Amino acid sequence: MSSLYDFLYRFREYFLLLAAILVSFIIMFSNESPEVRALRAKVIDGVSFIQKPLLTFQRLGDLDAENLRLTQRVTELSLEVQKRDEAMLENRRLRKLLHFRNQSQLELQPAKIVNRGGSTIVNSVTIDAGTAQGVDEEQAVLVADGVVGKTLQVGSASSLVQLLTDVNFRLSVKTRRTRANGILTWEHDNLCAMENVPKTLDIQPGDTVITSGYSDIFPEGLLVGKVISSSNDLPGYYKRIQVESFVDFNQLEEVFVVTESPSQILAP
């Protein structure tokens, strides 16, 4: 007994390392268990609690510049709105003529990004909206430029958002021009690959990529990015297509969560 104790004590660092490795693997394989998810939700709430005051302090310094930029933007948008009003009237008239169904609006919950995750790469953000604001797991997260990601874990007042730049994120998409469907996965920086697109389909650089609507999370027609290269040089049946996201993930500050999405919206 004593010799066993001596043996364990002598190699305690190795046994401890082995235990740490084993526990790490057990945790990795139980990521979806309710206990781990609940613990994570609590950690996210805690992080958000620490982060909010720091964020307020950080943003105070940017207020003057932001105010000037917003004033300029408001002026530009006022002019834009005048043009849009004209276009909307025309659009309504044409829709009526074509007997289009009334398009329902997405319910959007605005949220601020309070943290960009503890990882060394930006593949997740914490936002200051949770169940109290009507946010639930697996809801689409957007900005005006396009799709940002989806909610992964939701706490009472904050949520963890998995970004498009996470390697495990998959998005069902199609091209606006030719309606070619594919699966979008992130590659690096702002670049993604559109996979599973047969070589016979017509896809050109510059084509706009939108969500396909074959998903319970993302409604059809949300902007995603544009094709920057398309080639048939891969072996097999599928094209190699690179898509650049419209969203600059390093500059995200505010996002919208789609808290109630209709099953279908009209593609733009």
Next chain:
Amino acid sequence: MDRLLKYVGLGLVAIVLQLTVSDWISLMGVKPDFIMLFVLYVGYQEGRVYGILFGFLFGLLQDMTAASAFIGLSALIKSILGFGAGFLHGKFHAMNPIALYGVAGLLVLFGQILYFGIYYAASPMEFGAMLQHLILPTFAYTLVVGSLILLVLPINLQGS
């Protein structure tokens, strides 16, 4: 007990730095890994047991704050790194400072390769692209920040 509390405090500072400062100074989406620097420091100062324990706990905390599909991956990598750094414990006088720094740098590189290699194992990303866009930038940035911390803060590297 005092040492334990000191490292818990330092670890919490590293977590706060990871969640705040690393975000503010991120370049092209790449951030330095303060937790990795902390774990190397603990392993170096206190040996393998502390290195493994603090690597595991603070790696796990880091995992919890990211949308990682692998909660536990950072805990795994940081435990191994803490163990590796523990071999440098008490070697301040026995090793050339450049060699000491070089081994610490290699540990950081090894940690990055292991982390991204496992994390992106299922992705179509090739290793070359991973090296170019993720591993080397994160490694270099972490090393630069670690060197700056050593230069600026009065850190005693002669061991406790």
